[in-house]
Amino acid sequence: MKSPAINQAMNILRELRAISEASHDIPEKMEKIVTMIAQQMGADASACYVVVDDNYLELFASCGFNPGMAHKISVPVGEGLVGEVVQTGRSLIVADVWKHPSFSYKPDIGEEPFKSFIGVPLIRWHRAIGVISLQKKEVYEYSRAELEVLETVAMVLTDMVASEEMIDYKNQLIKSRGQSSREKYKGLSLSKGYGIGNAVVHRRRQAVTKIFAEDKEKELKRLEVAHTKMNADLDEKFNSTKLGIGEHVDILDAYRMFAKDKGWYKKVSDNVNSGLTADAAVERAYEDMWNRLSGTKDAYMRERLHDLRDVADRLIGYLNGDQIGKQAARYENLVVVAQTMGPADLMDYDYTKIRGLVIEDGTPTMHVAIVAKALGIPVVAKINGIYNQIKNGELLALDGNEGYVYIRPSSPVQERFKAKIREKEQLRAKLASLKKLPSKTLDGHRINMYLNVGLAFDLDYIETTNCDGIGLYRTEIPFMASDVMPDVERQISYYRELMDRAGNKKVVFRSLDVGSDKLLPYWSNAGEENPAIGWRSIRITLDRRAILRKQMRAFLRAAEGKELNVMFPMISNYAEFEEAKETLLIELEKEKRRGNPTPKKVNVGLMIEVPSIVFQLEAVLKEADFISIGTNDLAQFVFACDRGNPRLTERYDVLSAPFLHVMQEIVTKADEAGVLCSVCGEMAGNPIEAMALISLGYRNLSMSGSSFGRVKSMVRSLNVEEMEDYIRILLRSNRRTLRPQLISYANDHGIEIY
Numbered sequence: 028m029k030s031p032a033i034n035q036a037m038n039i040l041r042e043l044r045a046i047s048e049a050s051h052d053i054p055e056k057m058e059k060i061v062t063m064i065a066q067q068m069g070a071d072a073s074a075c076y077v078v079v080d081d082n083y084l085e086l087f088a089s090c091g092f093n094p095g096m097a098h099k100i101s102v103p104v105g106e107g108l109v110g111e112v113v114q115t116g117r118s119l120i121v122a123d124v125w126k127h128p129s130f131s132y133k134p135d136i137g138e139e140p141f142k143s144f145i146g147v148p149l150i151r152w153h154r155a156i157g158v159i160s161l162q163k164k165e166v167y168e169y170s171r172a173e174l175e176v177l178e179t180v181a182m183v184l185t186d187m188v189a190s191e192e193m194i195d196y197k198n199q200l201i202k203s204r205g206q207s208s209r210e211k212y213k214g215l216s217l218s219k220g221y222g223i224g225n226a227v228v229h230r231r232r233q234a235v236t237k238i239f240a241e242d243k244e245k246e247l248k249r250l251e252v253a254h255t256k257m258n259a260d261l262d263e264k265f266n267s268t269k270l271g272i273g274e275h276v277d278i279l280d281a282y283r284m285f286a287k288d289k290g291w292y293k294k295v296s297d298n299v300n301s302g303l304t305a306d307a308a309v310e311r312a313y314e315d316m317w318n319r320l321s322g323t324k325d326a327y328m329r330e331r332l333h334d335l336r337d338v339a340d341r342l343i344g345y346l347n348g349d350q351i352g353k354q355a356a357r358y359e360n361l362v363v364v365a366q367t368m369g370p371a372d373l374m375d376y377d378y379t380k381i382r383g384l385v386i387e388d389g390t391p392t393m394h395v396a397i398v399a400k401a402l403g404i405p406v407v408a409k410i411n412g413i414y415n416q417i418k419n420g421e422l423l424a425l426d427g428n429e430g431y432v433y434i435r436p437s438s439p440v441q442e443r444f445k446a447k448i449r450e451k452e453q454l455r456a457k458l459a460s461l462k463k464l465p466s467k468t469l470d471g472h473r474i475n476m477y478l479n480v481g482l483a484f485d486l487d488y489i490e491t492t493n494c495d496g497i498g499l500y501r502t503e504i505p506f507m508a509s510d511v512m513p514d515v516e517r518q519i520s521y522y523r524e525l526m527d528r529a530g531n532k533k534v535v536f537r538s539l540d541v542g543s544d545k546l547l548p549y550w551s552n553a554g555e556e557n558p559a560i561g562w563r564s565i566r567i568t569l570d571r572r573a574i575l576r577k578q579m580r581a582f583l584r585a586a587e588g589k590e591l592n593v594m595f596p597m598i599s600n601y602a603e604f605e606e607a608k609e610t611l612l613i614e615l616e617k618e619k620r621r622g623n624p625t626p627k628k629v630n631v632g633l634m635i636e637v638p639s640i641v642f643q644l645e646a647v648l649k650e651a652d653f654i655s656i657g658t659n660d661l662a663q664f665v666f667a668c669d670r671g672n673p674r675l676t677e678r679y680d681v682l683s684a685p686f687l688h689v690m691q692e693i694v695t696k697a698d699e700a701g702v703l704c705s706v707c708g709e710m711a712g713n714p715i716e717a718m719a720l721i722s723l724g725y726r727n728l729s730m731s732g733s734s735f736g737r738v739k740s741m742v743r744s745l746n747v748e749e750m751e752d753y754i755r756i757l758l759r760s761n762r763r764t765l766r767p768q769l770i771s772y773a774n775d776h777g778i779e780i781y
């Protein structure tokens with residue numbers, strides 16, 4: 028911003044603060060504010076609209092138009108110029124509104140004399156909650172400098188509109204009109220389960236009221252102190268076993284790395300150097316990043332944006348000496364309600380007391396949801412407006428299975444929830460009691476059950492499940508959580524830890540499977556058009572052979588004196604497997620020549636994830652010691668269906684003849700060749716799908732720890748030979764999905780599919 032514009036913005040902000048402090052009458056205050064802004068910016072009229080419910084904007088104050096129109100004009104979001112500003116979340120400049128296609132004429136307000144228009148959205152948490160607009164009588168194009176001034180003013184106005192005082196005012200308005208507030212909200216379930224507790228509204232974000240710095244050096248110092256303290260506290264939290272953070276090492280490690288990111292810190296300091304306060308500088312740096320990245324389709328980048336929002340809020344909190352989580356100490360059962368949250372935020376509370384999470388802007392892949400799921404906390408997300416609706420201490424009931432949140436639930440609803448929670452506890456106890464029992468079907472078939480492991484907390488399941496081993500160790504996860512490519516020594520320590528925890532149990536290491544949706548922070552993505560079928564996985568590690576060699580060396584050294592099982596992902600043809608296997612064997616020879624101790628035995632396998640390899644199975648099975656089917660990728664390529672696209676999830680089903688035929692073909696060929704064959708995709712962890720796999724001949728399943736009990740319970744109630752005939756009949760069906768038939772079969776035959 029150039030200095031006359033800065034001066035103008037500073038004048039407006041000064042007056043805005045003075046008006047705000049002088050009056051607590053909201054209508055009067057708003058009126059004075061819009062009048063002052065119009066005068067300062069040489070406009071003939073101005074208006075402030077506020078979103079009252081999700082779909083409507085209401086005129087809260089105006090000047091220059093017909094008087095007394097506040098609360099009498101409402102506009103649907105998307106309609107007219109102000110409606111467009113809210114819908115798009117972007118500022119709009121129009122030289123002559125009468126010629127603009129979106130302009131919608133409202134006779135009551137008295138807008139006939141005005142031509143030019145500038146509207147700036149009041150953005151809170153990526154959503155417009157209102158608009159401030161100015162108009163002049165003449166045809167006029169507002170300048171970039173004027174836009175910047177109004178955008179700066181809008182930042183402060185946003186905090187005013189989102190204040191507690193304003194929310195109470197809006198609620199009173201709604202009440203006085205006889206509109207009852209909703210008590211039951213439907214959202215998106217991100218983690219299953221039921222919970223009841225007192226609401227703790229996670230208000231991290233501070234209103235940034237002071238935008239321009241008076242003393243640059245002082246601000247830089249403030250920033251440095253807050254940043255250092257924040258990182259020191261994060262380190263302490265991270266290392267604190269009392270908070271249970273040790274269970275979430277990988278996600279939190281990645282977050283910590285983000286908080287320490289030098290590039291971002293430099294951007295914030297540059298903003299301070301250009302005249303902003305430390306708080307405003309953090310906010311501006313975040314907004315710049317958001318403007319650049321919010322349009323990205325890349326799920327990984329979107330999650331990084333969430334982390335950045337969280338780090339920005341945390342830092343602003345530190346700049347203001349905030350104490351998070353204090354109010355929660357009063358309650359034994361908490362339901363945390365947040366607009367958005369980072370994984371570290373969860374650790375601000377005693378997570379053993381958290382009975383549920385409501386996250387207004389949540390997505391299934393967001394880190395806090397992943398951590399909450401691992402901790403067994405139900406999560407419901409995507410309920411517009413709920414964050415402002417709920418007050419601290421209110422009783423909330425959360426149905427994470429169906430995605431409902433009940434505010435102040437009635438006694439019968441509370442009773443129902445308590446019964447559900449008890450039922451779930453009983454089921455958990457029942458599943459836990461299976462731990463010592465063999466994983467054997469009713470007709471005596473032993474099913475080997477393994478774990479899929481990626482994050483550090485997954486390792487706890489080794490003890491709690493009594494599994495047969497680790498069927499899939501996703502080695503890319505520690506690579507993703509590290510800020511530099513881990514060297515051989517670092518890798519050895521990861522792998523050794525896993526082998527030590529596994530004891531005598533088998534461990535299958537998968538070579539680095541990056542690319543597509545799994546990006547390394549220190550490795551720029553080539554920006555491919557089709558990353559899922561692009562340069563990923565084994566294609567990368569064969570091309571960048573040094574990475575593969577180093578990983579093989581680390582595997583060999585970590586498994587000294589033990590059995591080593593290595594498999595390669597995304598193998599598309601025989602030659603690729605041969606090349607990968609040779610790389611491992613050459614490293615083994617080198618280790619022997621160096622005189623280094625080597626594993627007792629080395630088994631080499633591959634993942635079946637690409638349909639083409641199914642047509643070369645005979646050849647590849649001669650060279651492989653084992654195979655493991657990655658049904659997540661295999662299904663996406665068999666159906667040509669992006670595995671991450673929610674629009675397609677209902678369209679194709681792995682429980683259908685085409686896919687089950689492929690699965691049958693693989694296990695039959697592997698059995699004929701005498702090669703161990705397992706499934707490590709999601710299919711193996713879902714009882715009904717695992718049931719179908721067993722009936723097709725699969726005897727080795729690898730799944731996440733949280734699925735273990737349910738699958739074991741199914742296994743122990745299944746009669747395989749009885750079911751084999753039924754699956755043969757089903758394979759002839761042309762139905763889109765065979766799921767209903769399989770569920771009915773399970774129900775009719777007493778097979779437990781929780």
Ligand code: PEP
Nearest residue numbers: 657658659660707708709
């Ligand atoms: C799979 O594709 O099924 C698999 C297990 O690998 P990932 O999910 O890690 O791609």
Ligand code: MG
Nearest residue numbers: 636657659660
């Ligand atoms: Mg895969």
